[in-house]
Amino acid sequence: MKNISCANCLLKSKAVKNLNNNELDLLGESCVEAFFNKGETIFKQNALSSNIIYLQKGLVKLMIDGPQRTQILRLKKAPCYLGVPTTMGDKVNHYSAVALEPSVACFIDIAVFKNFLRENPDFSYEIILELCRNELEQFRNCIHLVQTQTYGRLADKLLYLANEIYNCDEFDLPLNRNELADLICTSRETVSRMLSDLANENIIDINGKHLKIIDKQRLENISLRG
DNA sequence: GCATTAACCACAG
DNA sequence: CTGTGGTTAATGC
Numbered sequence: 001m002k003n004i005s006c007a008n009c010l011l012k013s014k015a016v017k018n019l020n021n022n023e024l025d026l027l028g029e030s031c032v033e034a035f036f037n038k039g040e041t042i043f044k045q046n047a048l049s050s051n052i053i054y055l056q057k058g059l060v061k062l063m064i065d066g067p068q069r070t071q072i073l074r075l076k077k078a079p080c081y082l083g084v085p086t087t088m089g090d091k092v093n094h095y096s097a098v099a100l101e102p103s104v105a106c107f108i109d110i111a112v113f114k115n116f117l118r119e120n121p122d123f124s125y126e127i128i129l130e131l132c133r134n135e136l137e138q139f140r141n142c143i144h145l146v147q148t149q150t151y152g153r154l155a156d157k158l159l160y161l162a163n164e165i166y167n168c169d170e171f172d173l174p175l176n177r178n179e180l181a182d183l184i185c186t187s188r189e190t191v192s193r194m195l196s197d198l199a200n201e202n203i204i205d206i207n208g209k210h211l212k213i214i215d216k217q218r219l220e221n222i223s224l225r226g
Numbered sequence: 227g228c229a230t231t232a233a234c235c236a237c238a239g
Numbered sequence: 240c241t242g243t244g245g246t247t248a249a250t251g252c
Contacts, residue, residue: 150232177241187233192242208241229252239241 006031011056013079015130018122027116030109036099043083045096051107053082058103059165059174063182064095072183074141075174077165078103081130088114100174145185148226153184154194155223158204162213169213176209 006016007024019027036042036058043049045065055078062073062082073095076082086093087110116123144156157180162169173180177195178188198204203219205212213219 188240189234189242190232193232196242227252230250232249233247235246236244238243 011079013054013081013126015081015116015123015126016054018120018126019116023116023120026112027108030112032107034105034107036103036105038099038101040099042097042099042103042105043093045093047093048091049083049087049093050110052084052087052110052113053097054106054108055080055082056104056106058105059100060097060103061100061175061179062095062097070182071185072175072179074138075100075161075165075183081127084127084131148223150184150186150190151194151222152224152226153186154180154191155198155219157184158211158213159216159219159223161211162216169216171211173209173211 006012006019006028007021009016016024016027033056042053042060043051045063055076057078059078060076060082062076064071064073076097082097082105083093086095117127118124145153148156161171161173165171165174175183177191180191181188184191195204195206198219199206201218203213203215203222205214
């Protein structure tokens with residue numbers, strides 16, 4: 001197996017940019033790069049985890065099988081780390097990661113990763129920064145999910161996709177109706193109906209998975225009011 | 227009561 | 240995999 005040259009990687013994370021050449025060699029020796037097709041599982045809930053994953057390219061959903069149903073926790077867009085909390089925090093994964101589009105991920109040995117955390121403060125700082133931003137986003141997401149009605153939750157996610165994932169008001173949905181429902185805690189029928197309703201109101205234009213936001217202002221109002 | 231919201235079921239493309 | 244209609248339960252005037 002050939003070692004990966006992390007030093008020459010053009011897709012280095014902000015954290016890895018703080019590693020010295022020696023550390024980059026160590027990372028390269030312990031790191032494996034893997035490609036995932038749409039729908040392939042990168043890591044699985046309840047399975048033993050001994051790697052930190054750096055998502056180089058692609059889009060991923062994090063999901064948990066809950067007591068009642070499957071819940072999509074959130075989407076994650078490259079570049080980002082996956083599984084830091086679940087690999088550092090416990091032996092087994094508390095959630096799964098599944099690719100939503102062709103993706104490239106680096107699997108990093110947990111021991112090597114931990115060593116960088118201890119030895120290199122600039123590396124650690126960037127990791128903590130990413131974790132903190134994630135937590136803030138989770139809290140925001142949580143309160144919105146709990147305190148708004150279904151139209152609000154749907155509107156919020158459509159805006160999220162446009163603003164945070166695609167940086168564009170016209171895009172193809174990376175999720176089907178069922179997954180959309182799992183993301184906003186509702187049924188697939190309700191998602192179907194609400195997308196049709198939003199289209200009838202000329203707030204969005206929807207054709208299969210192709211979505212265009214027409215009246216962003218109104219969509220934002222719906223997201224806020226719930 | 228009456229209206230609204232949204233889940234569940236069934237069925238058809 | 241989606242969209243729609245019917246039904247039903249919960250909640251709030």
